[in-house]
Amino acid sequence: MRVAISLFSSLLVAATASAQPTLDIYHVDVEGGAATLIVSPGRESVLVDAGWPGNGGRDVARIRAAMQAAGISRIDHMITTHYHTDHVGGVPALKAAVPIGQFHDHGPMSPPYAQDYASNYEAYVAVVSDRHTLKPGDTLSLKGAAGGPPVVLSFVAGHGVVHTRAGAPANAACATVAPKPEDPSDNARSLGFTLAYGAFDFFDAGDLTWNVEAKLVCPANTLPKVDVYQVTHHGLDQSNHPLVLQALAPTVAVMNNGAKKGGSPTTVQALKALPSLQALFQLHRNVATGPGDNTTPELIANLDEAPDAGHMVSIHVRADGRYEVVNHRTGDKRAYASNR
Numbered sequence: 262m263r264v265a266i267s268l269f270s271s272l273l274v275a276a277t278a279s280a281q282p283t284l285d286i287y288h289v290d291v292e293g294g295a296a297t298l299i300v301s302p303g304r305e306s307v308l309v310d311a312g313w314p315g316n317g318g319r320d321v322a323r324i325r326a327a328m329q330a331a332g333i334s335r336i337d338h339m340i341t342t343h344y345h346t347d348h349v350g351g352v353p354a355l356k357a358a359v360p361i362g363q364f365h366d367h368g369p370m371s372p373p374y375a376q377d378y379a380s381n382y383e384a385y386v387a388v389v390s391d392r393h394t395l396k397p398g399d400t401l402s403l404k405g406a407a408g409g410p411p412v413v414l415s416f417v418a419g420h421g422v423v424h425t426r427a428g429a430p431a432n433a434a435c436a437t438v439a440p441k442p443e444d445p446s447d448n449a450r451s452l453g454f455t456l457a458y459g460a461f462d463f464f465d466a467g468d469l470t471w472n473v474e475a476k477l478v479c480p481a482n483t484l485p486k487v488d489v490y491q492v493t494h495h496g497l498d499q500s501n502h503p504l505v506l507q508a509l510a511p512t513v514a515v516m517n518n519g520a521k522k523g524g525s526p527t528t529v530q531a532l533k534a535l536p537s538l539q540a541l542f543q544l545h546r547n548v549a550t551g552p553g554d555n556t557t558p559e560l561i562a563n564l565d566e567a568p569d570a571g572h573m574v575s576i577h578v579r580a581d582g583r584y585e586v587v588n589h590r591t592g593d594k595r596a597y598a599s600n601r
Contacts, residue, residue: 282406284458284578286489287327290544290563290571291320293495293519294347297465298324299456300331301412302580303404307338308361309465311351314381320351321358323571328359330575335360338401342467343367343451344378344385353388365401367419367452368394378447395452397424409580410459417483418453418469423476426483435479438504444470448494453477455485460582460599462487464509468494474502484508488584488599489576492516492532495523496543503531510537512600513586515574516556520545520566526554540595542574542586562590 282302289296291312299307306328312320328334339361341349355361374382395401395416403412417424443449451473453466464487466474474493477484482504490511494500495518514532518524524547532541541556545563558564562572572590582599 281580282409284412284461285331286463286576286578287331288491288515288517288544288574289320289323289327290569290573291323291347291351291517292316292569293517293522293545294320294351295342295467295495295517296320296324296351297491297517298327298331299403300333301403302406302409303412304333305337305404306331306333306335307340307401307403307414308336308355309340310342310348310467311339311355313347314350314354314384318354319571321354324351324355325359327573330573335362337362339364340395340452341366341385342453342465343447344370344382345447345468346378346381348467349378349385350381352385356388362391364389364392365395366392367450368396375445375447395419397422405458406580412456412458414454414456416452416454417477418451418466418473420450421473423473424483426481429481429483432479432482432504434504434507435475438475438502440475441471441499443472444499446470448499449473455487458578459580460601461578461584462601463489463491463576464511465491466493468500470494470500471502474500474505478502478504478508482508486510486537486600488512488582488597490514492518492528495519496525496528497523498525498527501528501531506531506535510535510600512537512597513540513542513576514538515542515544515576515586517544518547520548520563520569523547524550524555526550529554529556537600539597540586542588544574559591559593560588562588564590
């Protein structure tokens with residue numbers, strides 16, 4: 262009888278633990294653009310970027326599917342990392358389709374606008390309300406579960422500036438990596454943030470490029486180690502500075518690439534070489550490169566260029582720092598524990 266009671270108690274504890282609300286992160290497939298839905302244990306939501314305009318409403322439909330999976334009906338915070346088409350272009354159509362609370366971005370731009378984002382920026386400004394500029398050093402707190410750890414987004418980059426941290430350790434490796442030509446595009450002004458939930462950490466820097474990334478780790482490293490890294494700039498090698506990758510030391514990386522966009526072989530190999538990395542997930546197989554320059558097929562959400570089912574990769578984090586990554590194409594679930 263003691264064994265039966267003990268077994269029943271163990272099952273009850275396990276059931277109670279699994280019933281606890283999780284922090285949920287959905288990497289929506291917007292075909293080489295970006296749309297990352299974050300839903301706190303208290304069901305407060307943040308959408309980071311909204312994919313492309315047009316496409317017959319494809320990206321809006323895929324974002325709404327992620328919202329349905331998360332059990333929410335509105336976006337409380339819309340964060341636009343920067344004003345390129347594949348990140349901001351979907352905002353007007355999304356706003357027409359679902360309720361959105363506060364809008365956040367890296368700040369107003371002044372005309373004449375750069376050609377690489379002019380029309381999309383104007384369309385965005387025309388529809389946003391309650392617009393708020395986020396700066397390095399700012400934080401955004403989300404509603405957690407009763408008695409659970411806080412959920413905080415801490416912004417480390419924005420508008421070409423990075424957050425400096427007093428007492429950050431000097432980085433002796435800085436001299437070993439050369440800068441690249443200056444990037445005049447809006448990519449270099451991308452917002453970047455860490456998301457902390459108890460012992461779990463996540464990093465997303467939009468399309469932040471090499472020289473601004475370097476400021477996060479040189480002359481001193483200001484970045485924490487993280488559990489999950491949203492691979493910057495769809496995995497292009499204009500970004501993903503090697504010292505940033507080393508500083509973040511992720512356990513899991515998720516690349517929001519397209520079939521023919523992102524997933525540069527240099528970036529894939531740099532990620533695979535990280536001693537900390539246990540799994541690299543990709544939203545798409547890069548059809549222009551071979552198996553050695555992609556992750557393993559079971560970690561790819563969409564294998565074929567067409568037809569494309571728009572499968573997601575999602576992450577579900579418990580209060581104790583344990584988390585599960587799901588490939589929605591296969592239903593495969595992989596469990597990890599916080600690296601802190």
